[in-house]
Amino acid sequence: MVVLLGILSLVIFSLPVFFMNYVNADLERYNIYSQINYALEDMKIRCASAIKIAQGSFFPPTGGVKSVFEFDGENDIYNITPEDLTDNANYKYFVDDKRDLVLQKTLNGAISKEILVEGKYKPELGFEYTAGDEPNFLTVTIAAINDKSTAGISKIISKAEGLRLWFMDVVR
DSSP states (O other): OHHHHHHHHHHHHHHHHHHHHHHHHHHHHHHHHHHHHHHHHHHHHHHTTEEEEOGGGOBOTTEEEESOEEEEEESSTTSOOTTOGGGEEEEEEEEOTTSOEEEEEEETTEEEEEEEEOGGGOOEEEEEEETTSOTTEEEEEEEEEOTTOOTTSOSEEEEEEEEEOTTOOOBO
């Protein structure tokens, strides 16, 4: 009877721990998806106003993948003024030394950084041009790792989106 009571107590007390681990893993997964979605939406909005692509961000006609993408575009992405180049900023998407996926913005010599995906998720970033695609179309893939993932659920969370640079060709 004492052994049965001990086993029953163990089951009853371990159930909440198991449940909390599952909930924490699910919340962490949601947080990663939210950050990845935010980063991809930011890229789609800013790339639509690109007016000049940095030399190192061009792709050869044969295609390829880059982990950094840099371009000049509108400072105010909701007020596009193609005739006024004085209100443009330089944007650069990359994974920095702290493993954060970052948007770096340079405006009038002042540099600001915004973390799009936290380094604790070990994000990976890839901009890809596929030979034969339109020269102003890229596929962006962001992958991150959920260290709190429970058994049976993938630790790697990844999402890919198409990016169109309306006025620029990324192929040279």
